[in-house]
Amino acid sequence: MRCAALFVLVACSAAPLPPAQPIAFDHALHLQLDIDGRRVRCTDCHAGAERAEHAGLPALRDCLRCHMRPQLGAKRIANPREARVRELATGGRALRWTQITRNPGHVYAPHRVHVGIAKLACDECHGDVAAWTRPPTQPVERLRRMSECIACHRARGASVRCGTCHR
C-alpha cells in the first residue's frame, strides 16, 4: 500500500498546477444577480460572445461598472476578492486573466457562428458555468480535441470541411 501511495503521489505531481487568476471570480454567485433590472447575462462580461470571434475576458472597466462601490451582499460583509478589483483600479494596473480556454492559433471557432447564428447556449460547450464557484482550471472535455468538434458538427449537420474551422 505504501508503494501504491507513492505511485499516486508521483503521478499527481507530474500534472500541471492549476493556474492562478488575479481574482478568484465566482460565476455561480454572479449569475444569480440582477443588473439594470434584468438577470445578469454572459455577454455583460464576455462582450464578444454573440457577435465576435472570441467571447473575450472582461477588462477592469467591466468589473468597475458594479464594483466601483462595495457590493456587500446579503451578509453585509466586505469580500476581499471584491476589494481587489478596486485595488487594481486605484493602482492603475491591468486585470490580466490567465486564459484557460484557448484555441491554438490555427483554429477558427467563432462565437459569432456558434452562439450568434447557431444559437447554442454557453453551457452546451463550456459546461455547467452556473455551478462554478471558482474560476475553471482546465477547459472542459468538450473543448479539448478536434474529435469533439467533429462529432458535434456531424450530429448537427454543420460543415466538416477543413477550411471552415482552420485558418
Add this chain to the structure above:
Amino acid sequence: MTTRRDFLRIAGAATVAAAAPATAAPAPRRRHWGMVIDLDRCAGCNACAIACRQENNIPSYAADATYQGARPEWMSMLWQEPERAGALPQLLPLPCMHCADPPCVKVCPVGATYKDPDGITMQIWDRCIGCRYCMVACPYSRRSFNWSEPAWSESEVQMLNPDVATRPRGVVEKCTFCHHRVKRAGEEARLAGRALTDAECQRLPACAAACPAEAITFGDLDDPDSKVARLAASPRAFRLLEHLGTEPSVYYLEKDRG
C-alpha cells in the same frame, strides 16, 4: 489534441472520410468566388502585393539570406516581356488562380488542398506534409514553400494578423482569396439576417481593399448582377493559360493602349 503525427498515422481511410462533405443543413446560396484585375487601371504601385503580405503574415527574409528566388510570396507582380520586338512589357498582379479544375488538388497525397464548393482552392497548412507535388503541378507557379522556420523578433510578432495562422517550416502556402475575410463577412451578414451583398465583396480581400486604382474586384462570378461577373464578360477580358483547361477564376482586363 490531434497532432499532425497522429493524423498521418490514420491517414488512409480517415483522409477520404474527412474530406467528403457532410450532409449540409440549409446553407446560403453556393457561390463561385472570382476576381477581375483591370490592367488598364493598374498603376503598378505594388500595394496589392504588400497588403497581402501584411494581411497573411508572410515572412520577410533579408537581402543577404540564402533565399534567392524562393521567398514566400502570394500576390506576385510579374513583368512579362513581350514576344514582339519593340513592344512594351506587361505587369501582371498574380494571385492564385483558384482554378475550377485545379491540377494541384489532383496531386496532393494528403488532401491538404481541395476545392471548396464556393470556388476557393483551399490550402490547409496543418495537413501539408511538404512533398511539393502541388508546386510542380501548378502551371502558374503560385505556390511557395517554407524552406526555413519563419521567425519574427519580439517586437515584430506584435503586428501579426491574428486572423491568419503562421506556417511552420515544411509547409506550402498560397493565396487564399482572403478566405478568412470572406468567412467573417458572410457570418456578419448572416448575423444581421441578410445576405452578403456584392458591394461588400468588391473590395473584400486585402489586395482589392488596398488598390488605390480600384483595379482589383472580387465577388461572385455566378451572380449575374455582381460587378465581377459584369467585368468578366467584358470584351477586354482574358484568362491566363486558358488552353490548359484549368478554368481559372481570375480574369484580367486588357490594358487598352488606345
Add this chain to the structure above:
Amino acid sequence: MRDHATRRTVLAGLGAALVPACRRAWSPPEDDPTSRSQIKPPVPGAEDYATYEERWIASSCAQCPAACGIRVRVVEGRAVRIEGNRDNPLNRGGIGARGLAGLQALYDPDRVRGPLRRIAGRLTPVTWDDALAMLADELARLRARSPERLLVMSGQERGFVHELVARFARAYGTPNVVDGSPSHGAALEAAMERSLGVREVPAYGWSAASAILSLEAGLFEDACRSIYFARVAAAMRRDNARRARLIHAGPMFDLAAYNADRWLRIQPGTAGALALGVCQVLLRDGTFEREPAGVRALCAPFTPERVAALTGCEPDAIVDLARELWDRRPVLAVVDERSLAFTNGLDTARAAIALSALLGAIENPRGGLRIAPAAPLSPWPDVALDAVAQRGLATQRLDGAGRAPYAGARAVLETLPDAAPPAIALLYHANPLFARAQPRRWRDLFAKVPLVVSFSPYVDETVAEVAHLVLPDHTYLERVEDATPMPGLTRAVAGVRRPAVAPLHDTRATGDVLLALAHRLGEPLTSALPWRTARDAFEERWLGLHAAARGTIVEPTPRAFLDRLFERGFWAEADEAPSRSVEVALPLTWSPPRWSGDPARFPLALLAYHPLGHAEGSGANQPWLHALRSRPGLEDWTLAASLSPHDAPAGVATGDRIRVTSAYGSLVLPVHLDPRLAPGCVAIPTGGGHTALGRWARGTGVNVMELLAPVAADDTGASVLCATRVRVEAV
C-alpha cells in the same frame, strides 16, 4: 502468496486507473509545437483592452507627404493592420506600399528605446530629465552668446510640428532653419510663385480632363501624390465619359512610361524644351486659349526641329502631341520632383505652367492646374521677439539663402558643409550622412559641431556616427498631430493623426519636447510656445475649422468638433474650391540641364532616381519595401545600375558587376542592360547602401549619393539630384 497477488492486483488496478487520468491531464496549447498560438508579449499601456478586443482608429499616414487617410485595426492594444480610409477624399480607401509598411516602422526591433547620450564615444541611455536639462543648459548658454549659431534641420516642409520647430528657432533668435528633405517642392513652389503669385505646389482638377501629359514626372513611383494619381489616372481612363490618354515624356521606362498610352523617350532634363516646343506649335497654328504676354517671343526658338535636337524626339511627334493636347483639353500638364531634379528645374516648371496657360488649363473648373485650396485653420499668434532674437535673426544665414546666387531660396542644403560650423545642430526628420550628396562632407561638418541632437526614432547614419544626443520621437502611429497633405485635390482636406497604440518605448513627441525646452529656457520662448502640450497647440489651429462651420464636420461646441475630428481622422471642404482668375507671368528663358564633370572623362549622365517606395528614403528598415517590383528585370532587394546596351563596356551582360565612377568617388554594383533606357545615361536608384538603420537595412546595395556632385540650383537653391557625369567600366 495471497498477499503478493493482492498487492500486485492493487498496483495494477491503480496503474490502470491512473494512466488514463494522466493522459487526459490538460496542458496549455502553447506547449504543443504545432499549435502556433501566436502568443504575443504583453503590451504596456493597453490595460484598458479586454482580451481579444478590437478597435479601429482613424488617422493619417505619415510615410510620405501625401498624408492619405488610414484606419488602423488594433487588437488588444497591438496594431495588426493598416488600411486606407474609404471616407477620405484623398485616397478613398486606397493605400500604398509605404502606407502598409507603417506597421514595420512602428514595430521595428531596432528602434531607439529612450533618450541616448554619447558618453566616451558610445551612445548610452539617459533619462529624459537629464537629457532635457543638459540640452536646455547648452541652448541657454549659446543664446547668451550667439543664438544664430543654432542650426535647425527639419525634414518636413509642412505641418504643425515643422511650424513649431520654426517658431522655436525664431523666438530663440536663429535664422538658420533649413529644410532637410530632398528639395520636394522647392523648385515647383518657386515656379508657382513667380508664374501665378502663389507659393505652393499646384493641385490638379480632372473631372473633365481627357489627357495627362507627364513631363518627366515620377508618377506612380516616387511622386508624393502617387496614390492620389493612381486613383485619378485610373478613373480618368475608365470612368470618364471620354477615356483619357496618359502621355509620358522621360528617359527611363518607369511606371509612368509603363502606364502611358504613349511614351516619348527624351533626354533627361529636357521636358521643359518639349513643353515649349508644343507651345510653339500651338501658337504657330493659332490653337490656344490664352496668350500670356511675351509667350510668343519666348517660344519662337523652340521649333520642332530644334526641340527634336534637344530632346531626341522626332519633330513629327512634337507636332502630333500639340494637336492631340489641343484636341483633348483641358489637359493636366504635370511636373514633379523628378521633373525638376536638374539644374534647370525652375525653368522646366514654368514651361509646364506656360503650356497649361495656352491650353486654357489654369484654374479651369473642368480640369487642369489649380491653385491648392487651403483649409481654414486658425493661425497661431505672431512670435514676440526680444532684443537677443532680433539681433540673431538679423545675421546672415549660414546657407546663403536669400543672397546671390540663391536669391530666391528659402533654404539651401548643399552650401552648409562649406559654411562655418554651428555650435548646436537640431535634426528633425533629417539624416544627411546618408541622404545628401557626398555624405562625407556632412560627416566632416558635424565632426566640428560640439552638440548634435537628433530626434530620430531610429539609429540612422547621422545618429550612429555624429549625434551627441538622441531625443527619440514617437512614430506617427503613437502621436497626435496634424496631417496637412501635399496638395492634390481641388478641395481642402485637413487630416489629423492620433495614437493607434500606446508608445512602445520611452519616446516623446518632438512637439512636446520643444515645448518642454521652451519652458526650461524661459522668456521669450515661453511666450512664443505657451502651450502645456503640443496637442493644446494643435487644437488651437483646428478650431478654425470648427469656427468656419462648414465642410464634413459641423458641431455646436469646440469639444464636440474635436472629438468628431479625431473619430473620423480628417475634415474636408464640402465643395471644390471655386476657380479664380490669375495673371500668368512667364519665364525669361529655358536652358538645358548642366552636368558637372568633364565629358571627356565622364561621358555618361548619372540619373539618380528615387524608386518606388522611397518617398523620402527612410524606408530601408521596412523589409516589405525591399520587395517592390517597379521595373521589368530588376530583382527585389538588389539595387542595380540600368544602362543602355549602347553604352555598356564590351562583354558586360546583365547581372555582371560594373564600376561607376564620378569625379567624387566610385561604386561597384550589378548592372542591368536596358535597351529602353535613353542612351548616354546610367540610372541608379537611391536608398541603398545603408550602414545603419537596423538589421533590415543591411546588405541593400550601394549608396549612389557618394557619387553625386553636391549641386544647388541657381536661384531656388534646390538640391539637384541629376547633375553628375560618370563613366562605367567592367570589373
